Amino acid sequence: MESNEELINFYQVLRDDLDSLLVDLRRHENTAEYYYKIRSAEPETLTSVQRASRLLYLNKTAYNGLWRVNRKGWHNVPFGRYKNPRIIDEDNLLGAHWLLQRARIKLADFSVVLETVRPGMFVYLDPPYYPLSKTSGFTSYTADSFSENDQCRLAEVFRQLDHSGCLIMLSNSDNQLIRELYKGYDIKVVMAKRAINCRADRRGPIAELVIRNYEL
Structure with a gap:
């Protein structure tokens, strides 16, 4: 279940029409001019x-x-200028395609x-992480950002x-x-490597929380 319409569409296409997705992915070019054309x-x-091809x-x-x-x-992220980005990872796409065959993919809050749940079911929740500072407040995966009120809900x-x-298992930032x-609830700190930061010296392991209503 996800509120990002583009991501939901991607998973549905990956599950139902992988061959067509691979064909469309092969047309893409790694140039700034082409990137901004696709982005717009x-x-x-x-x-x-x-x-789906555009998102990937x-x-x-x-x-x-x-x-x-x-x-x-x-979408408003600038061109990455990578020399040889791996746009098509066919083995991973094929593996995900087969894993999704039994999945129900739904656009919803x-x-x-x-x-939809029943007693005994396992539920994993992976929300946009709560920002650790005012400058790390990115939650805009969709036009409706994930607010503090949404965290409370x-x-x-x-x-x-x-x-x-x-x-239930949930992941979020440690704050x-x-x-x-x-x-x-059972709260554990884990160290996760994160690569998204405008400063290279601030990329690397960061403390996150894994929260469960059960113990291993």
Whole structure:
């Protein structure tokens, strides 16, 4: 379940029409002029395969591989200027294609998960991470950014899933708000490598939280 329409479309195409996706991916070029042409294309004017191809192309060639949109929903990350980006990783795409065959992919607010769960089900929640500082406040994967209020709503959904008898795991940044929202649950700190930062000396392992309603 995901609220990013472009990402949902990508997974649906990857699951249902991999051959057409691979054909379209092969047309792309690694130049700034071509990049900005593809970036400026309006998704609504493209076929589902072209939209999926566009998303993967932008992800592989944008600066730091970042997907970010403005309030109008337009992708606004500059060209990455990579010498030889691996736009087509056929083995990984094929593996993901087969893994998705039994998946139900849905465009919806995360709260809708409450309508589909049963006791004993495992639920993994991976929201946009809460910003650690004012300058790290990126949550704009869609035109509607993920706010502090959304973090609070998600914590309430976590509690409702817990009361429903589900096994739940959630990832988020390590900060006081998130620790307070999930007080009483199993909270572990893990070190994760992150490459997205405008300063190279600030890239590397960063503390994140893995939160569960069960213990291993």
